Amino acid sequence: MGRAWKFGDNVSTDQIAAGRYYHLRSNLPELAKHVLEDARTEFASGVKPGDFIVGGRNFGKGSSREHAVIIIKMVGTRAILAKSFARIFYRNCINNGLPAIVVDTDRIDEGDDLDVVLDRGLVSDGTKRVELSFPPFPAVVARLLAEGGLVEFIKRHGDLPTTSRGVA
């Protein structure tokens, strides 16, 4: 279980990893101290391993900076739940083995106790005693997540996930 940190719509990667900390991109532990600083200043100091980020629409919009996903994961975030994700950010999450889950986040409140069962497609809200279901990941996404992301996948297999039918 982890607690829900609620965010609004359209959280940008500039708010997650601000341009004024550009010089810390090769010093990720330092950059992580400023994670999401321009969206919620108290997040970086308050987040605990296993917590969940709960966004609205279009989470992670804007720049392609993968550092945004890496520092969210570094502080121990279990998963990001949102109504929708910006596409580059979504790929970056999967490539880093961080579940990006599309679910109706209006039903989750700040501070709720959450858990997730990826292979059953369920988010459980222990505070509200409800379960929210989410659609299964596409095969290629599920495979990358299961293997811990794209770096781990390539280290293990030396190639992208393919089958005779194409991808995964």
Add this chain to the structure above:
Amino acid sequence: MSGQTLAERILSDTLGRPMRAGDIAIVPVDLAYVQDGTGPLTFRQMELMGLRKAANPGRTIAFIDHASPAPRKELATDQVYLREFSREYGIVLSDVGGGVCHQVAFESFVRPGDVVVGADSHTVMGGAMAAFATGMGSTDVAVAIGLGKTWLRVPETTRFEVDGAFPKRVYSKDLILKVLGDIGSDGATYKAMEWSGPAIEAMPMSERMVLTNMAVEAGAKCGLIASDSETARYLGSVGREADWTPLAADPDASYGGVRDIDVSAVEPMIARPPQEDNVVPVTDPSVLGLRVDEVYLGSCTNARFEDIAVFCGILKGNEVAKGTRLFVTPASRDVWDKCLRAGLFNVLLDAGAVINSPGCGACPGVHGGIPGDGEVVLSTTNRNYTGRMGNPNASVYLASPATAAVAAIYGEVVDPRDVP
């Protein structure tokens, strides 16, 4: 079976088999690039994955454009790594002062029909060349560089059919801001935005590039425009006649949606903070007369020779308003050179402008014009998110070079149609 959209056509031609929206495929990559903010991570990921060489080194580029020249030792040290890695892998290096990755790639590398991946979201600009160009994160681009391929889902396409003539002092920046205001900053998420119609056919390349550049501001995977006689003219102008091939969607292609736009009804537009879809006409009381501390003419969106020429055409003979700063950052060395030869720098310097070396400058908030607390910036760039230009306590408004020029003269937002 219906015909193909431009996105489907490019990916089908690349793979040699028919591809339809929704298909997922592994696709060879014709051009891959990184910049100094994303490149160090890309190259470290390659080393971690054991990708010891680039599949296509001559078509792989490391650009140093975001911190150019480096304002801090950490960034200068990142650039040392980029140079060493580029040398070791034999990949192309575009060093400090060369210009913004998307502009330089467009001038010298992107070809019609190419699949282009860049570790920068505005890679989509390459779609003005009828290339399937899309931004990805560092790890995806690391794999694309090392293996020469990537996986992607063929996007559904929304077609923007544009007719009419642009009114005085209205540009493609105003058109894209209008569209962003209409469809929202996630209005094209995962999709391709394909631009067509008489107004697009008549549009010069420099203006087309604005439309495809800001496709990502609607969440799109790519922005696309057919390769036509204007594409041929442009390629000729940069000495690449041989790279031209015609490429267009089929007339009976199947679109996820079609939006008709009469551009003669579009006004000069401004996007208010904190995002690019918070758009109003320049005459809106929330922006008209707004005092401006800084005017910024720069970025891959609007800092080409043609943009600076429009800006100078309005500015010429005037001085920048007292209390307002004007920063100009040409998009590339080639743009710089053209401006210099055309005498545009004299116009800017006489007016009191500060001219920065080619690159991304203040747009991503690294250096070159970061605003102070409480200040208002009118910028020709593409994003106005909280903190975007380096200060979360400043406000960034987005507009065309023409609207920026009149703001520089008057020190406030003025309707550019009211100015001679």
